[in-house]
Amino acid sequence: MEPILKVQDLHTEITTNYGTFEAVSGVSFELGKGETLGLVGESGCGKSLTSLSITGLLGPKVRVAAGEAIFEGRDIFKLSPKEMRQLRGGKISMIFQEPMTALNPLFTVGNQMVEMMLPHMKITKKEALKRSVELLTDMGIERPEQVVKSYPFELSGGMLQRVMIAMSLSCNPKILIADEPTTALDVTIQAQILKLMNELKHKYDTSIILITHNLGVVAQICDRVAVMYFGRIMETAPVKRLFEQPLHPYTKGLFLCIPKLDQDEDFLSTIPGMVPALTEKTEGCAFAPRCPRCTDRCRREEPELVEVEEGHFCRCWGVLEDKA
Ligand SMILES: Nc1ncnc2c1ncn2[C@@H]1O[C@H](COP(=O)(O)OP(=O)(O)OP(=O)(O)O)[C@@H](O)[C@H]1O
Ligand SMILES: [Mg+2]
Structure with a gap:
């Protein structure tokens, strides 16, 4: 191979x-x-x-x-x-040990996921947001619609790490x-x-x-x-x-x-x-x-x-x- x-x-x-x-x-x-x-x-x-x-x-x-x-x-x-x-x-994407350091505290999770996708994919903002929700669902996150509207400090460490993995796979x-x-x-x-x-x-x-x-x-x-x-x-x-x-x-x-x-x-x-x-x-x-x-x-x-x-x-x- x-x-x-x-x-x-x-x-x-x-x-x-x-x-x-x-x-x-x-x-x-x-x-x-x-x-x-x-x-x-x-x-x-x-x-x-x-x-x-x-x-x-x-x-x-x-x-x-x-x-x-x-x-x-x-x-x-x-x-x-x-x-x-x-x-x-x-x-090629990377996940680090500390999710907090890779996320911007001033923006919502959804916002950051969308910003990550836009430069790399031929996709509208609306589609990117929809995809963010789907990816979070894939990560086993309940109520993903609510999580995309959250700021990093509102989420637990385990949740943030899932968000990071979702982002890295976006x-x-x-x-x-x-x-x-x-x-x-x-x-x-x-x-x-x-x-x-x-x-x-x-x-x-x-x-x-x-x-x-x-x-x-x-x-x-x-x-x-x-x-x-x-x-x-x-x-x-x-x-x-x-x-x-x-x-x-x-x-x-x-x-x-x-x-x-x-x-x-x-x-x-x-x-x-x-x-x-x-x-x-x-x-x-x-x-x-x-x-x-x-x-x-x-x-x-x-x-x-x-x-x-x-x-x-x-x-x-x-x-x-x-x-x-
Ligand atoms: N920016 C840097 N400046 C100086 N030394 C560094 C720097 N980054 C890494 N090192 C040194 O290079 C070596 C390899 O570091 P590296 O971070 O790759 O190790 P690691 O295997 O990932 O260790 P850990 O399991 O602790 O994460 C270490 O001796 C480390 O101290
Ligand atoms: Mg290391």
Whole structure:
């Protein structure tokens, strides 16, 4: 199947007072049509910057230094700011963790939904408003006619997140990038929103990149997962394979961090140590200092991301030796 998005060797740099550092180092992945790809990894490993690079929403000191992202036959990184704006919110849209920050407190929900649609769709204001009500209904919102007339502060967090998802889907995006879309919500609403995203993906055939810390969420709605560490993809596989047989010591560590109900111990196994700071120079494998099976070679040479079985890629000398 031809992927809808193909990211190749993405490098994203941040300039600070101490110099320029790479926060995303050679990330490559493909996103299939209607596929949900989970991006996981500890805080600071570059998940958000990867997705912000694709949507062109990087801050002033951050830039894509190399790589390409092919969407509909064109490299997104070569688009003009105007073309990029057209793409964003249109064919590629994004949901963030905090819905309040993305909504304007001074305008009604309906007003903002309409304003979002008008530049991207051949549609009148009246049609756009009708569509807003339909989309809110799709989100399981009761009395949507009333919600379109509401201001953001009149709605609960869970409601606002539904509004955000409705907005992000309003222009029939081909790709939806959701960065921790449910972290700020309580568990029941989280579950509802995830169920909804799952239904929407089937209804509209939208491809989704879902960024999350939560492996349970990944298991529920992703088709494939990419595990990131220090700006790199360490392992990627179909979700079932990754859960059945994680290979990378880092991925195994992440799985051990999930609390289990049947565990008697009142502690969580965690991966010792921390993600290196961006300013740290790593030699060899970035995970080596924290890895239980690290060897001299791991400290010296960085392994490549290698396909170890169909669709299952891993960046680890130890795993490669096991498979050899
Ligand atoms: N605008 C910025 N200026 C300086 N450093 C930044 C900036 N944005 C991100 N970083 C740094 O780049 C690295 C990657 O950040 P990113 O936000 O992509 O991580 P993340 O995987 O999304 O983490 P989280 O799970 O906490 O959201 C981190 O070390 C972060 O501190
Ligand atoms: Mg993030």
